[in-house]
Amino acid sequence: MSIPHTRQSTERLLTPGEVASLFRVDPKTVTRWATAGRIGSIRTPGGHRRFRESEVQALLATLTTEASTADAR
Secondary structure: OOOOOOOOOOOOEEOHHHHHHHHOOOHHHHHHHHHHOOOOOEEOOOOOEEEEHHHHHHHHHHHHHHHHHHHHO
């Protein structure tokens, strides 16, 4: 008898503090961004927020690109 393979994401999940360090903001700001829908988050069984590293990196790249473009004007 075979057990069906369930795909589990091996993507790293970041804490609000880790995300805050990347953006150089306060962790509460990251929580507000999640509440406002600016960045997606998931909740652990204990109710803590976690952020997908790929989504955080994509947002960081977008904001960095926007800032570079604005500086060039």
